[in-house]
Amino acid sequence: MRWSLSRLVAAGLLMLSGCAQEQQATARPPIAKSGYVTPALWQVRDEDTTIYLFGTVHVLKPRTEWFKGGVKRAFDGSDELILEIVEPDDPQAMAAAMAHKGLARDGVKLSDRLAPAMRGKYQAAMAANGLPWQMFEPFNPWMAGMALAVKPLEKLGYEADLGAEKILTAAAKAAGKKVGALETIEQQLGYFAGLPMVSQVKFLTATVDGLPEMDKEFSRLIAHWQEGDPAKLAAEMNESLEATPELAQVLLIQRNGSWAKWIKERLAQPGTVFIAVGAGHLAGKGSVQDQLKDLGVASVRVVE
Numbered sequence: 001m002r003w004s005l006s007r008l009v010a011a012g013l014l015m016l017s018g019c020a021q022e023q024q025a026t027a028r029p030p031i032a033k034s035g036y037v038t039p040a041l042w043q044v045r046d047e048d049t050t051i052y053l054f055g056t057v058h059v060l061k062p063r064t065e066w067f068k069g070g071v072k073r074a075f076d077g078s079d080e081l082i083l084e085i086v087e088p089d090d091p092q093a094m095a096a097a098m099a100h101k102g103l104a105r106d107g108v109k110l111s112d113r114l115a116p117a118m119r120g121k122y123q124a125a126m127a128a129n130g131l132p133w134q135m136f137e138p139f140n141p142w143m144a145g146m147a148l149a150v151k152p153l154e155k156l157g158y159e160a161d162l163g164a165e166k167i168l169t170a171a172a173k174a175a176g177k178k179v180g181a182l183e184t185i186e187q188q189l190g191y192f193a194g195l196p197m198v199s200q201v202k203f204l205t206a207t208v209d210g211l212p213e214m215d216k217e218f219s220r221l222i223a224h225w226q227e228g229d230p231a232k233l234a235a236e237m238n239e240s241l242e243a244t245p246e247l248a249q250v251l252l253i254q255r256n257g258s259w260a261k262w263i264k265e266r267l268a269q270p271g272t273v274f275i276a277v278g279a280g281h282l283a284g285k286g287s288v289q290d291q292l293k294d295l296g297v298a299s300v301r302v303v304e
Helices: 004-011 015-021 069-076 091-102 116-128 141-155 164-174 185-193 197-226 230-243 245-266 288-294
Strands: 041-045 049-056 080-083 178-181 271-278
Touching: 041 069, 049 069, 049 164, 049 245, 069 164, 080 164, 091 141, 091 185, 116 141, 116 197, 141 185, 141 197, 164 178, 164 271, 185 245, 197 230, 197 245, 245 271, 245 288
Parallel strands: 049 271, 080 178, 080 271
Antiparallel strands: 041 049
């Protein structure tokens, strides 16, 4: 299983940024100017309703200028912003919700769920990234997997406060736009908490095994997003998702289907809506656009 599975699963959920808020970087490398980029944007519309679909990245490096051009015009012309979830104003509320959902109810220590060889690698990886593995022992594997998927990105210069959702939410509030959500925090955490234990362990071990390739893998995904190339993003995802179809169904495909139904129903109400969800949900087979097509709703790419 490739590391990109764990990264893409995490990148597909807004709660990644909630996890990231709980981590504080101790040092950051020099950051080169990223420049203006052109991520992809789609449109769904009928006679009196327009819905934009924008794929987000939850952590970015400083000076990545994406909130311009067509994306900015679409946002400015929208009446409301719809995200995957609306994060609580108090970061500790997210942490408390995660702790509640992530607590193991069977009394088995996290390390005891891992094979001996992986146990040592996991504990070493946690320690190397400033995460005390002992504190995670009462929790289920997905909790440690999320933390270990987020923490190393800080050392690479990525910041949760620069994530697209943060920027869009701040802009919406400043403009007096309504901000809503497709899911609740409890729902999103429930997707992870409800995974079979074998899938949770796969998620954690894939993250540990892929740490050496994190910089290269994530940089490539970010580049595809910046270039507005969902086909390349989908190609990166395919191998990992095919290797673990149960994760793909729970965390991507089923949710995409629910969102597609929400969008179709929303077309009955006049107005303009800007929907921002993780970029992985708008790429490849089973994407939101694919499932809208199955419902008889067309989506078109917005060209600059």
